[in-house]
Amino acid sequence: MLAVKTDKLTKNYGDFKALDGLELQVIKGEIYGLLGPNGAGKTTAIKVLVGLLKKTSGTAQVLDAEIPNKQIASNIGFMPQETAMYIGLTVHQNMEFFGKLFGMSKEQIAIKEAELLKFVDLEDWKDELVQNLSGGMKHRVSLACTLIHEPDVLFLDEPTVGVDPKLRANFWKYFNKLKENGTTVIITTHYMDEARNCDRVGFMRQGKLIAEGIPYEIMKDTGTDNLEDAFLHYATIGETSDGRMPDGGGVE
Amino acid sequence: MDIGRILAVSKRVFIDLKNDKRSLALIIIAPLFSMAVFGLAFSGEVENIGVIIVNHDNGMDIPVVGNIDFADQVIDNIDHDTLDIQESDDLATAIDSLEAGDAWAVIYFSENYTANTMASIIPFTNASSEIELYIDMSNVNLAEAIIIEVNSALMATMEENGGSLPVTVERTEVYGQNAEFMDFFVPGIVSFAVYLFTTLLTLMAFIGERVSGTLSRVLATPLRESEIVSGYALTFSIVGTLQSIFMIVVGILAFDVMIEGNILLVFAVVALLAIVCQALGILLSSFAQREAQAAQFLPLIVMPAFLLSGVFWPLEAIPAWLRPASYFVPPSYSITAARSVMIRGWGLDMIWMDMVALVIFALVLLALAVISLKKKG
Numbered sequence: 001m002l003a004v005k006t007d008k009l010t011k012n013y014g015d016f017k018a019l020d021g022l023e024l025q026v027i028k029g030e031i032y033g034l035l036g037p038n039g040a041g042k043t044t045a046i047k048v049l050v051g052l053l054k055k056t057s058g059t060a061q062v063l064d065a066e067i068p069n070k071q072i073a074s075n076i077g078f079m080p081q082e083t084a085m086y087i088g089l090t091v092h093q094n095m096e097f098f099g100k101l102f103g104m105s106k107e108q109i110a111i112k113e114a115e116l117l118k119f120v121d122l123e124d125w126k127d128e129l130v131q132n133l134s135g136g137m138k139h140r141v142s143l144a145c146t147l148i149h150e151p152d153v154l155f156l157d158e159p160t161v162g163v164d165p166k167l168r169a170n171f172w173k174y175f176n177k178l179k180e181n182g183t184t185v186i187i188t189t190h191y192m193d194e195a196r197n198c199d200r201v202g203f204m205r206q207g208k209l210i211a212e213g214i215p216y217e218i219m220k221d222t223g224t225d226n227l228e229d230a231f232l233h234y235a236t237i238g239e240t241s242d243g244r245m246p247d248g249g250g251v252e
Numbered sequence: 253m254d255i256g257r258i259l260a261v262s263k264r265v266f267i268d269l270k271n272d273k274r275s276l277a278l279i280i281i282a283p284l285f286s287m288a289v290f291g292l293a294f295s296g297e298v299e300n301i302g303v304i305i306v307n308h309d310n311g312m313d314i315p316v317v318g319n320i321d322f323a324d325q326v327i328d329n330i331d332h333d334t335l336d337i338q339e340s341d342d343l344a345t346a347i348d349s350l351e352a353g354d355a356w357a358v359i360y361f362s363e364n365y366t367a368n369t370m371a372s373i374i375p376f377t378n379a380s381s382e383i384e385l386y387i388d389m390s391n392v393n394l395a396e397a398i399i400i401e402v403n404s405a406l407m408a409t410m411e412e413n414g415g416s417l418p419v420t421v422e423r424t425e426v427y428g429q430n431a432e433f434m435d436f437f438v439p440g441i442v443s444f445a446v447y448l449f450t451t452l453l454t455l456m457a458f459i460g461e462r463v464s465g466t467l468s469r470v471l472a473t474p475l476r477e478s479e480i481v482s483g484y485a486l487t488f489s490i491v492g493t494l495q496s497i498f499m500i501v502v503g504i505l506a507f508d509v510m511i512e513g514n515i516l517l518v519f520a521v522v523a524l525l526a527i528v529c530q531a532l533g534i535l536l537s538s539f540a541q542r543e544a545q546a547a548q549f550l551p552l553i554v555m556p557a558f559l560l561s562g563v564f565w566p567l568e569a570i571p572a573w574l575r576p577a578s579y580f581v582p583p584s585y586s587i588t589a590a591r592s593v594m595i596r597g598w599g600l601d602m603i604w605m606d607m608v609a610l611v612i613f614a615l616v617l618l619a620l621a622v623i624s625l626k627k628k629g
């Protein structure tokens with residue numbers, strides 16, 4: 001019942017190990033929060049899982065298929081950390097384009113587009129060029145494009161950056177709704193208040209998963225009463241003077 | 253490959269071009285501008301070249317016929333629009349003016365010009381007659397025009413007198429009767445413009461896709477690399493064809509360029525060229541990290557085509573050792589083919605070699621473009 005499973009997954013950039021034996025297991029239908037300091041390897045992990053980067057060694061499966069695998073691409077939704085929208089196209093034209101890439105008909109796209117634009121509160125901006133939208137608005141369009149084909153597994157790389165608190169609350173309502181419909185959500189974020197909404201969180205550092213559990217347990221384990229302090233705990237634990245982890249510092 | 257996804261990419265590229273006023277201007281205004289500039293500058297003949305004639309010829313009295321004066325006849329036969337003639341009595345003064353830059357040439361007829369000419373017609377004499385030409389070669393085009401003009405005036409004079417030169421050149425124009433510079437230039441500039449703008453626009457569009465992250469985003473969907481390249485190829489072959497139609501229509505209306513053959517062949521060749529160029533643009537984009545770097549590719553794209561495609565001057569005008577390099581410049585094939593169709597009226601049976609060359613270029617570059625997109629970090 002795993003949506004994502006990696007085993008000793010590594011990804012090297014030259015000599016640098018961006019992923020260093022990552023063991024990640026995401027259960028189908030859960031919202032999994034991937035946390036960790038800048039440069040921990042969260043984005044790298046997601047890019048390997050959606051087939052954009054070649055892994056160096058180890059294995060990785062998404063929906064029981066060894067990746068990379070184009071066959072499962074239509075069941076996956078990927079929202080990159082950068083906005084990555086066609087800014088010379090309108091909101092509608094972007095959504096239509098992504099819908100078509102997934103083989104959707106015009107009617108299917110129209111129905112889904114109306115629903116998603118309502119959810120991201122951009123109905124009035126449908127025919128505006130994306131380049132004329134604010135940063136947060138672009139992010140909302142980006143999310144809407146990721147959701148257009150109703151994927152089974154969602155990889156969201158910092159989807160709520162620059163999104164105002166009211167809309168962020170909306171986003172989480174929507175993620176929970178998706179979850180009820182059986183969608184698996186893997187999400188990265190630096191907002192610890194929203195990480196609390198995850199079913200489980202995993203804490204990454206230097207390409208490894210060093211802690212994992214339901215948010216409540218994580219706080220208990222670290223003797224803190226909020227995730228912010230837990231984050232600080234894991235981000236500095238065992239740090240040597242050069243800022244690197246001592247060998248074998250990984251915790252399973 | 254899925255045709256629906258190819259069409260989706262193609263449509264998206266179209267919309268992007270349409271919404272971007274800058275690229276629209278690049279596609280339409282720039283070629284028009286270059287045609288206007290070159291058309292106006294080159295299509296006219298050289299005129300009003302200042303020359304000084306010093307005529308000392310005494311002529312010759314011949315019984316019954318009377319006095320004949322060949323120098324006067326030659327001068328009469330000179331086209332006075334081409335050469336702006338001043339007369340002078342003194343050779344030294346005339347040469348002074350030439351050296352002062354007041355004229356481009358001095359044409360001198362000696363006292364015995366007619367007499368010598370008569371003598372030279374008689375067999376078995378060693379007599380010769382000469383027109384002496386003092387000429388400023390600092391402007392080669394003008395100097396050549398003067399020499400040609402004097403020679404043709406001389407020949408016309410010989411013919412008028414019933415004499416003909418011992419050796420003559422009989423000219424039959426096999427192709428391109430009355431062809432002018434623009435007839436040569438328009439088929440060339442069409443391909444050149446399509447080459448330049450297609451390569452540049454795809455290069456910029458693709459660097460944009462890489463930098464903004466849209467490229468990796470769409471590659472995480474079912475869309476395949478080959479489908480992206482096909483979508484771009486479809487759009488740019490259509491845009492290239494539209495661009496060439498537009499330029500040729502302007503060429504016909506403004507410069508009355510000749511179209512002897514089937515113009516559809518020209519469009520087919522240009523569409524092929526556009527496919528080659530968009531693949532080239534995609535390929536080049538993989539060597540750029542930032543949008544600003546597109547500018548660094550400009551000389552690399554422009555210079556070889558400018559020098560080696562034959563658009564502005566014939567390939568025969570470049571050194572022989574450099575000529576084979578033109579085989580690697582795709583627009584040279586479409587320029588040759590388009591000229592052959594428009595001026596010579598050639599058909600597919602004659603230009604198929606050029607088309608095959610473009611098809612080979614297209615296949616190789618398309619494959620390389622797909623491979624460059626598949627390369628993952």
Ligand SMILES: Nc1ncnc2c1ncn2[C@@H]1O[C@H](COP(=O)(O)OP(=O)(O)OP(=O)(O)O)[C@@H](O)[C@H]1O
Nearest residue numbers: 013016018036037038039040041042043044045629
């Ligand atoms: N193309 C690349 N070449 C070399 N190193 C890279 C490349 N991409 C990422 N890295 C390195 O890999 C490490 C992990 O980067 P990654 O983007 O996965 O971090 P992250 O956890 O997503 O960080 P953030 O929270 O800032 O988004 C970083 O140290 C980064 O410098």
Ligand SMILES: [Mg+2]
Nearest residue numbers: 042043044081
């Ligand atoms: Mg990241």
